[in-house]
Amino acid sequence: MLHKISHFKREANFIGGAWVNADSGQTIDVVNPADGRTIGTVPRSGRAETRRAIEAAEAAFHSWKKTSADHRAKLMRKLHDAIMDNQDTLAELLVMEQGKPLAEARGEVGISAAYILWFAEEGRRVYGEVVPSPWADRRILVTKEPVGVIGAITPWNFPSSMLARKLGPALATGCTAVAKPASQTPYSGLAWGVLCEEAGFPDGVVNIVTGSASEIGDELCENPLVRKITFTGSTEVGKTLIEKTAGTVKKVSMELGGNAPFLVFDDADIDRAVEGAIAAKYRNSGQTCVCTNRFFVQAGIHDRFVEKLSAAARKLNVGPGLEEGTQQGPLIDMNAVEKVEELIADATDKGARVTAGGGRHELGGSFFQPTVIANATTDMRFMEEEIFGPVAPVFRFETEEEAIRLANDTAFGLACYFYTGDLGRAFRVMEGLKYGLVGVNEGIITTVEAPFGGLKESGLGKEGGHQGVEDYLDTKYVCIGGLGL
Numbered sequence: 001m002l003h004k005i006s007h008f009k010r011e012a013n014f015i016g017g018a019w020v021n022a023d024s025g026q027t028i029d030v031v032n033p034a035d036g037r038t039i040g041t042v043p044r045s046g047r048a049e050t051r052r053a054i055e056a057a058e059a060a061f062h063s064w065k066k067t068s069a070d071h072r073a074k075l076m077r078k079l080h081d082a083i084m085d086n087q088d089t090l091a092e093l094l095v096m097e098q099g100k101p102l103a104e105a106r107g108e109v110g111i112s113a114a115y116i117l118w119f120a121e122e123g124r125r126v127y128g129e130v131v132p133s134p135w136a137d138r139r140i141l142v143t144k145e146p147v148g149v150i151g152a153i154t155p156w157n158f159p160s161s162m163l164a165r166k167l168g169p170a171l172a173t174g175c176t177a178v179a180k181p182a183s184q185t186p187y188s189g190l191a192w193g194v195l196c197e198e199a200g201f202p203d204g205v206v207n208i209v210t211g212s213a214s215e216i217g218d219e220l221c222e223n224p225l226v227r228k229i230t231f232t233g234s235t236e237v238g239k240t241l242i243e244k245t246a247g248t249v250k251k252v253s254m255e256l257g258g259n260a261p262f263l264v265f266d267d268a269d270i271d272r273a274v275e276g277a278i279a280a281k282y283r284n285s286g287q288t289c290v291c292t293n294r295f296f297v298q299a300g301i302h303d304r305f306v307e308k309l310s311a312a313a314r315k316l317n318v319g320p321g322l323e324e325g326t327q328q329g330p331l332i333d334m335n336a337v338e339k340v341e342e343l344i345a346d347a348t349d350k351g352a353r354v355t356a357g358g359g360r361h362e363l364g365g366s367f368f369q370p371t372v373i374a375n376a377t378t379d380m381r382f383m384e385e386e387i388f389g390p391v392a393p394v395f396r397f398e399t400e401e402e403a404i405r406l407a408n409d410t411a412f413g414l415a416c417y418f419y420t421g422d423l424g425r426a427f428r429v430m431e432g433l434k435y436g437l438v439g440v441n442e443g444i445i446t447t448v449e450a451p452f453g454g455l456k457e458s459g460l461g462k463e464g465g466h467q468g469v470e471d472y473l474d475t476k477y478v479c480i481g482g483l484g485l
């Protein structure tokens with residue numbers, strides 16, 4: 001059914017099937033990053049509301065886990081259809097709170113629906129095993145069961161699809177969920193409650209609480225009824241959550257920060273590399289965990305690459321996400337602008353040269369110019385720090401070994417990209433890079449069919465692919481004896 005934006009823009013928690021305020025009545029303002037105006041409020045909830053959401057999820061779990069995978073898949077297909085029927089409206093809501101261009105928001109909502117459909121199908125293929133028994137009169141079964149209540153915490157950069165990757169496997173396997181969306185973009189998270197109601201999920205299967213990150217997070221981590229924490233966000237917060245879940249030994253999945261390298265070899269198709277670079281750098285104004293943080297370009301092609309990338313960056317159309325033709329929206333807030341400015345100043349102080357953009361955009365607010373910086377060197381801050389903005393630092397390298405070493409010289413290991421026309425090099429470099437996601441001659445590679453997830457300090461576990469359900473399942477060994485065989 002088609003709905004208006006007001007139908008999805010809820011200003012209440014979704015607990016046990018009811019829309020409720022924070023106990024204190026306090027709220028948080030939600031601001032449109034394109035114009036700085038407040039577009040509404042959501043509850044400032046804390047531990048008590050979260051505890052009630054967990055209890056609702058636990059109560060629902062007892063019957064939800066007994067439903068068949070086929071039944072759950074049918075509800076998930078309805079959920080998919082409800083999302084797609086309202087793709088444009090949900091995209092508009094997303095732009096209002098997050099700022100990205102409408103076309104990107106439509107894409108995000110579309111991939112949310114695709115994750116739901118993918119996991120609806122995967123849930124029907126959660127197989128156990130019959131293991132050859134060493135005993136003549138006993139049989140060995142290995143079964144898979146839903147872990148129980150999961151706690152899901154998500155960031156502001158993909159407020160819809162990051163929840164899809166968590167709710168999808170939870171619903172498909174028979175888990176129930178308590179979700180906490182980012183405070184800057186809560187409406188796309190709360191919209192999942194509306195959509196789940198429309199699809200007909202029982203009360204308490206999905207619960208959504210907005211408010212104090214530390215209070216909600218602490219309750220989710222410490223409450224023994226929660227059996228798994230799935231988090232997408234910064235490495236810093238992810239590490240704290242891992243520590244906090246230790247007390248109740250929960251499963252954890254962590255999708256954390258990145259520091260993606262993008263390698264261009266002399267033998268690459270330069271125009272294809274520039275096209276991939278634009279997509280891998282400026283999408284969502286550079287605010288994705290898989291956005292390129294460091295470009296490494298081989299000496300023979302370096303100057304031409306910088307020239308072409310700078311020309312392409314200058315052509316990007318910056319504007320409000322809802323305006324026709326916008327290719328890059330604002331940054332999420334002024335803190336993000338200041339961070340990007342600091343990184344550029346650090347680089348120019350150390351000898352870098354700005355070849356495109358370099359500062360705030362004339363539109364004002366948190367709009368920033370698509371920027372390219374040549375002469376990047378390893379003592380600059382973006383060698384280590386996530387930029388999370390539309391700035392492309394370009395380093396020069398001479399040899400393949402040097403490129404692999406520089407690319408791996410980071411604590412992160414989420415996405416990386418490289419461009420080459422040499423098949424042998426493609427395999428050598430792919431095998432040399434310590435990253436969970438590798439794009440070879442491609443700048444955008446996320447898809448529901450493939451396992452998404454980082455290595456090293458970029459995280460634990462996979463979302464998407466057939467691997468995406470594994471962390472939502474407990475494995476149980478059953479020995480059946482006394483069979484008299």
Ligand code: NAP
Nearest residue numbers: 154155156181182183213217233234237255256257258289
């Ligand atoms: P963040 O500050 O870590 O926040 C992420 C979520 O955690 C938000 O919901 C936030 O709530 C919550 N949070 C903050 N402090 C918390 C605490 N002490 N306990 C429990 N929850 C807490 O990250 P962000 O700035 O929103 O997102 C950007 C980061 O996410 C980047 O590092 C990016 O690389 C990473 N990311 C990774 C992936 C991936 O798949 N690997 C995907 C997207 C983004 P509030 O909003 O209320 O503060």
